[in-house]
Amino acid sequence: MCGICGVVGLRHATPIVFEGLRRLEYRGYDSAGIATLVEGRVERRRAAGKLDNLGALLDKEPLAGTTGIGHTRWATHGAPTTCNAHPHGTERVAIVHNGIIENFEELRRELEAAGQVFSTETDSETIAQLVDYHLAQGLTPKDAALAALRRLEGAYAIAMIFAGHEGLMIGACHSAPLAVGYGDNEMFLGSDSLALAPLTRRITYMEDGDCVVITPQGAAFMTFDGTAVQRKEQTTALAAGTIGKDGYRHFMEKELHEHPLVIGQTLQRMVDPASRRVVLPDLPFDLATVPRAVITACGSAFYAGMVGRYWLESIAQLPVDIDVASEMRYRNPPLTAGSLGLLISQSGETADTLAALRSLRQKAVHILSVLNVEHSTMARESDVVLGTVAGPEISVASTKAFTAQLTVLACLSIATARARGTLDALAEEELVAALLDLPSRAADVFAQGDAIRRMAAIVAEARDVLYLGRGSMFPVAMEGALKLKEISYIHAEAYAAGEMKHGPISLIDRTVPIVASAPYTPLFDKTLSNLQEAKARGGRLLVFTDTKGAERVSAIAEDMVVLPHVHEFAAPILQTIPVQMLAYEVAVLKGTDVDQPRNLAKSVTVE
Template sequence: MSRTRFRAQQVLANTRWATHGAPTTCNAHPHGTERVAIVHNGIIENFEDLRRELEEAGQVFSTETDSETIAQLVDYHLGQGLAPKDAALKALNRLEGAYAIAMIFAGHEGLMIGACHSAPLAVGYGKDEMFLGSDSLALAPLTNRITYMEDGDCVVITPQKAEFMTFDGTPVQRKEQTTALAAGSIGKDGYRHFMEKELHEHPLVIGQTLQRMVDPASRRVFLPDMPFDLATVPRAVITACGSAFYAGMVGRYWLEAIARLPVDIDVASEMRYRNPPLTEGSLGLLISQSGETADTLAALRSLRQKAIHILSVLNVEHSTMARESDSVLGTVAGPEISVASTKAFTAQLTVLACLTIATARARGMLDALAEEELVAALLDLPSRAAEVFTQGAAIRRLAGVVAEARDVLYLGRGSMFPIAMEGALKLKEISYIHAEAYAAGEMKHGPISLIDRTVPIVASVPYTPLFDKTLSNLQEAKARGGRLLVFTDTKGADRVSAIAEDMVVLPHVHDFVAPILQTIPVQMLAYEVAVLKGTDVDQPRNLAKSVTVE
């Protein structure tokens, strides 16, 4: 659900593909009858039973979707003589699953009803107009006055007010907030796509995030107060989805190597079903751009039941995850419009780097001099990130090779392995080219059989302690006909040039921050390939910015 609004009349709109049934005009939202129309984010798990029951009662369905069941159920109760609010509440109490719903009613022009269960929904306030949207970003062009609904809330809105209640009709109070988002902050500013703009914001968001957490004078990290002690947590478990999961993988390398904190990591959609044994008092570290990712939120709630401290790394600090966490570390990335995450990823890495330093200091694993060295590397990063964009022509040259391929391999070692995974994901997301990422040392354990002249190999190889090992792996690939496209730095360029078909030379930075810098060119490569292939860069097929259902 992007947003719904009305002044004297109601309007419903939703940018959602079909979860059930083909993505056809018939299955597109809104869904409705002569008495009610609805839009819906989520999945109604018991829709088949409800549909059978309603068809037996005489309701006539016209789509294949689970969402139409909501409209038909409300319509049935309206047909029994119930008023819109009563019909809506009675229907809501029959639904199972995750949903955010907006409803309007024939003959009730000043009325809209919304409800949410395990999916986000926000109310926006204007002058003699009201809005419903899936989050504050959707409402940013319309208002900065927001109320975030809580799980199990229903709201009845008119052009002048909003009345909140639980599904049994009990009135509840919900706080109105002012958000920092504004319509002017989400334009393209002359760039071809939102993704291109957001790529160019990497240096800015890294700097803004550091300003919140680092004192440049003393070169020390200062995190907000937390209701737990980083010095005493026995273990951490990191969970996230997509790019945020890869950021968590880098965080695991850092926390274990520098802070000497044992870390487990799981994809959020698997973690709670795997039901791992957890030590009471451990740290649950959750990462999400939107703070509404359904699988990550479900993992948070699962950890909460096991007496785990919850620390979330979020870009939306008024989100559901923020409200349910013990503490939040904010990524100061601003609105990210393109579906493929870019600047939010480097902001997440920046936060995790600061968290690593603070944790290492608290655990006695980092003295003042070592902290100053790592902080200095972070403070140097925004200017080095800006230098990456001088390599645009070289990256476009690599893109010309990749755009002709059906399959691409990405390689990295150590903390570069998650960056290889991020690069492969971006390429898949927006160019629709099949790509796989491997830890470079694993190539000879099977994947090396894939290598021939038709499969480009994209490698992230900065001059770190693993440089020689990675270079050896690349030489093995070259010996088997591999076309090596390498991201390296000024210290590694001479040795890489001897084996690479082409390369992009980045500034040399401290080993600690190299994953953050190496992220930018692999994302730029995916963008340039997508532009060459003519895909819809900002809205790739089948994907949504915030995945608010399992």
């Protein structure tokens, strides 16, 4: 969440920074701003709301200068107003900040007592005032920045520019991502490589506790005590043209249509098509001897983990615990040394999941992360990473990354079962064949667009919606309910279908649509029985099934989406696509901001 982009060089900074912020919109934000040095003075332009508001302000009040920083803010301390928007600053310094300064109240009291005058409600302004205080004592920009950094507690990525110091920018990070980009007589700083993709593919990812002094000629890295350190320059695979909508109405619609490609690309990385065997990278531990696994993640990634647990336990007979990351590290579960910590994150920067990783590390467990960004902080701190090959996901609501995560977890489950001797070669070939069939079956789902839009018209009129599923379809139902809440703002809840009569059945009437994921698997008859109970109480049944299930459910369903029949092992991946499509079409009918729903951020980098 939040976004930083900065540049020092010879070109006009504002359009470069503004375009970087545009590429960071997917992270979620509620205000934006840019600061540059104009004839040595710090000048700022800030606006509440969307980046277009800042653009309109810049059209009226242009901002010159070749040294600049910009920010998209997701409010934590202080309302999302122009006053609280970044950059924050004084006559001597301007800063932008992602994260939370935990000791800001103590610092603010101390600084106000020393005569510093605050103008916002934010924790971030404390950084600017602290640096300004040290500058007023005669310290150089570098020494003032380092002195301030040594006082800060919390998670942060920071960029700073200084009055009278053209061509100088200082960055720092602790438990929040920051990347340095290299150009020709110009340098860049960004929250992630996507912000810098149009500018450079030469990137250095900063490490926790790093400070960097940037000039147009290069970057010097150091620790907060000023000790020089070396950091590796890498070449990112991202290209400038990777975030266009390509004719789709929204990024989410585009990313929904990328499901078949993403599933296929992920399988290409993990499956040998000749032998029809899953091939994992070399692991620094033996899957056969892992006594237990614990899965942790947040949001949609947690639901992917729930499906992964189902597969690992049923196919590999591996005991698995699962917890949302924000709860797991505080629960402090007992773990046997040598167990497997399995973490799932699209960004690899999710604050709670990263904190859970570090707590697991202290318990001497193996760390395997399923990530879409393989140069992320979680990637650097894991023993092994299984990449999801989903490409940049711009819409805040995760879609293609979710099916890619499921695909990786399916392959990992097969490999674990093989290592533990619970899956013979013939059975492995059957499961792999089911996965290899998925890209073409996923493409078939989009032929059901009209049926999904019919369902959407019913759901869009509701205040409350129930989602039902059994077995591995229960997490799919949870994913469907989450997507509907996220982007249409309709209240939705998911239940294991067998639990409906233990309470939720009292909610059923003609005003509450019931969305069921019910492919023809061994649990189909049980699910059908639950749906008949709902129908008997006036429930309006909207069912995602397959060609075999449709023959049985058509008599009670108000509407159906009939998908291709696939092996039950692959069914959760296929069934995910239409429930996400339903949420999208409902949101379009409701007229909400599909790609950037209110109050949400793409990558939650604060706890």
